[in-house]
Amino acid sequence: MSSSMTERSEIRLAGEGGQGMILAGIILAEAAAIYDGKNAVQTQSYGPEARGGASKAEVVISPGEIDHPEVLQADVVVVLSQEAFKKFSTSIKPDGLLIVDEDKVDSSSAPKAIRLPITKMAFETTGRQITANTIALGVLVGLTDVVSREAIEKAVTARAPRGTEEMNRKALQAGFDAAEKVKTGK
C-alpha cells in the first residue's frame, strides 16, 4: 500500500443501505481535511443499480491538490455485504487492501481479504449493529494510517448523534484493537 503520509490514497467503502457507509465516507474525508489538514474529496455515484440497495462511498485523500476525484484503483476497500462485495470490490491496487465483514461476505469469493466480524463486533461492543460503520473506520485507520487516529476520533465524535459520542468512541477503539491483532498476527 502507498504511504499515506506523502501520496494520494483512494478508499472505497461499500455496504447495504442502512449500514452507514456513506456517513463513514463523510467522516473519513472530514478527518483528513478538517483535522489532519489534507485535501479530501468524497463521492457517491448512483446509477440504475442504486435501487438494488448496495451503495458505495469513495474518498480520495492527498497532501496536495486533488485533480481527479474518482477512485481509479483503490488502495483500500471495505465491504460489509455480499451484494456490495460483488458490485464494488473490483479495481483494487495489486498491493491494495480488501477488508470484509466475515459474516457477510463468503470466504470463497474473497480468499485474500482481511476478514473480521465487523457487524458482530459492533453489537458486542456497543449493543448496536449500527455502529458497524464506526468499527469499520477503526479497522481501516488502524491498518492503514490513511488519517491519524486523533483525526478520525474527532471526526467520529463531531458526527455522532448527540448522546452516542461515547458509544462511537468505544466502537472506534474496538476497530483499532482488531487492526492491531491483525498486524501482530494474534
Next chain:
Amino acid sequence: MSSSMTERSEIRLAGEGGQGMILAGIILAEAAAIYDGKNAVQTQSYGPEARGGASKAEVVISPGEIDHPEVLQADVVVVLSQEAFKKFSTSIKPDGLLIVDEDKVDSSSAPKAIRLPITKMAFETTGRQITANTIALGVLVGLTDVVSREAIEKAVTARAPRGTEEMNRKALQAGFDAAEKVKTGK
C-alpha cells in the same frame, strides 16, 4: 436554466457546518437515482478552507452516464450563510439560479439572487431550524424540477431520523409553497 428532463444538471448546496447541506446533497442525489431512475453523483471537496466552517455539497444529475462528476458551471446554487456565499457562489451559468437565505446573505452581495427567509421558515414551520436544509430542498425542487416532487419526498422521508418524517414532510411542503409564490410573483 437547462431542462432537467433531458440534460445534465449541476447543483451546489452550501452553508455552515451544522446546517445539513451535505445531507441535503445526499438526499437530492438519492431522489434522482433511487426514485427518479436517473444517474447522480454527489461530491464533497474539502481543502484547507474546511476548517473555516463553510462546506458545500455538489450534485450532478443526468438521464445518461455522468463522465465528469465535477460541477463546472452550476445550474443552481443554494446558499445558507454569508461565508458560504463568499466561497461557493461563483461559477454559475449565465441563466443559472442563485437561491439564498435572505437573513443570512446580505442583499448588496447578491442582487440577482432569489431571496427567501429559509432558516426562519424552518423555525416557523416545524419549530426546528435544523429543517432549513429540507426547506431548501423544497424551494430548489419547486423552482427547478431537477427531480420530481414525489422523488424528493420519498428521499427526504427515507433519510429523516425516526420520528421526524412528518416534520420533514411539512418543511418540504413549505419549500414547495415558497417556490410557487416566487414563480407566480405573489
